[in-house]
Amino acid sequence: xxxxxxxxxxxxxxxxxxxxxxxxxxxxxxxxxxxxxxxxxxxxxxxxxxxxxxxxxxxxxxxxxxxxxxxxxxxxxxxxxxxxxxxxxxxxxxxxxxxxxxxxxxxxxxxxxxxxxxxxxxxxxxxxxxxxxxxxxxxxxxxxxxxxxxxxxxxxxxxxxxxxxxxxxxxxxxxxxxxxxxxxxxxxxxxxxxxxxxxxxxxxxxxxxxxxxxxxxxxxxxxxxxxxxxxxxxxxxxxxxxxxxxxxxxxxxxxxxxxxxxxxxxxxxxxxxxxxxxxxxxxxxxxxxxxxxxxxxxxxxxxxxxxxxxxxxxxxxxxxxxxxxxxxx
Numbered sequence: 001x002x003x004x005x006x007x008x009x010x011x012x013x014x015x016x017x018x019x020x021x022x023x024x025x026x027x028x029x030x031x032x033x034x035x036x037x038x039x040x041x042x043x044x045x046x047x048x049x050x051x052x053x054x055x056x057x058x059x060x061x062x063x064x065x066x067x068x069x070x071x072x073x074x075x076x077x078x079x080x081x082x083x084x085x086x087x088x089x090x091x092x093x094x095x096x097x098x099x100x101x102x103x104x105x106x107x108x109x110x111x112x113x114x115x116x117x118x119x120x121x122x123x124x125x126x127x128x129x130x131x132x133x134x135x136x137x138x139x140x141x142x143x144x145x146x147x148x149x150x151x152x153x154x155x156x157x158x159x160x161x162x163x164x165x166x167x168x169x170x171x172x173x174x175x176x177x178x179x180x181x182x183x184x185x186x187x188x189x190x191x192x193x194x195x196x197x198x199x200x201x202x203x204x205x206x207x208x209x210x211x212x213x214x215x216x217x218x219x220x221x222x223x224x225x226x227x228x229x230x231x232x233x234x235x236x237x238x239x240x241x242x243x244x245x246x247x248x249x250x251x252x253x254x255x256x257x258x259x260x261x262x263x264x265x266x267x268x269x270x271x272x273x274x275x276x277x278x279x280x281x282x283x284x285x286x287x288x289x290x291x292x293x294x295x296x297x298x299x300x301x302x303x304x305x306x307x308x309x310x311x312x313x314x315x316x317x318x319x320x321x322x323x324x325x326x327x328x329x
Contacts, residue, residue, distance in 0.1 A: 117213055224245065
C-alpha cells in the first residue's frame with residue numbers, strides 16, 4: 001500500500017519517495033521491492049497474515065471465554081454436564097484443513113514461478129569465498145578470450161567515504177541492467193555461503209561443487225544491499241553483496257569501460273531480449289501468465305472468499321454453543 005501511495009504521490013510531484021534498499025536497525029518489515037519476485041513474496045506474506053489474525057482472534061476469544069465463564073468458581077460441577085459436541089468438533093477439524101488449502105494455492109504458484117528460469121537475457125556467475133564474492137559475466141569477454149570477472153570485498157570502516165554504509169558497501173558492485181531477465185548461477189569455492197539480496201527477492205545457497213540458479217528482474221534503478229546469509233566462518237558478517245541496477249544505456253557504457261571485445265552471441269539478440277522484458281511481454285520473471293494460471297488465480301480468490309465465510313460462520317456457531325452451555329449450567 002505504501003509503495004502504491006508513494007508512486008501516486010511521486011506522479012503528482014508532491015514528493016520524491018526514498019526507497020529502503022538496505023537493512024535498518026531493529027527492522028522487522030520487508031525492504032521495498034525492486035523485482036516481481038519480492039512483490040510476490042510480500043503478497044503471500046500479507047495473505048497468510050490475514051488468516052493468522054483471524055485464527056488468533058478466534059482462538060484467544062474462545063480461551064478467554066472458557067476461562068471466564070467456565071472456571072471452578074462460577075461452575076463447580078460443569079464437568080458433569082459436558083458432552084462431545086459433534087458440530088463444534090467438525091468445525092475445528094475441517095476449518096484448518098480448508099485454511100491450509102487456501103494458503104497452498106498462492107504459495108505453490110509463487111514457488112514454481114520463482115523456480116523457473118525461462119529465456120534469460122544474460123547470465124551472471126556468483127562465487128562465494130571466505131570472505132568475499134566473485135562475479136563473472138559469462139556472456140561478455142574481453143580481448144584475450146577472458147570473461148569479465150572481478151572480486152568484491154567489503155570496504156573497511158577506516159576507508160568509508162561520506163554516504164557509504166558500514167559493513168554493507170563494497171569496492172566493486174555487481175552492475176545489472178534494469179527491466180532485464182537475469183539468471184544468477186551461484187556456487188561456493190570453500191564452504192557454504194548464501195547469496196542474498198532482499199530487495200530483488202534473491203536468497204540462494206552457494207554450495208561447493210554444485211551450481212544453483214535463480215533469476216530476477218530489477219524493475220527500477222538503485223543500489224540493492226545484501227549479506228551472506230549462511231554462517232561461513234569467522235568473518236561471516238563481513239562479506240556483503242551490493243547489486244547496482246542501471247538503465248540499458250548506462251550498462252553498455254559500463255561494459256565499454258570494462259574493455260569488452262567480443263559478445264557471446266549477437267548484441268542485437270541480447271538487447272532484443274532486454275526490450276521484450278521491458279515492454280511488458282514478460283509479466284512475471286520473464287514469461288507471460290497462461291490462461292490456465294489465470295483461471296487458477298480466479299479459483300483461489302473464490303476459495304479465499306468461501307474460506308472467509310466458513311471461518312466467520314464457524315466462529316458464530318462456536319460462540320453460540322459456548323453461550324448455550326453457559327446458560328444450561
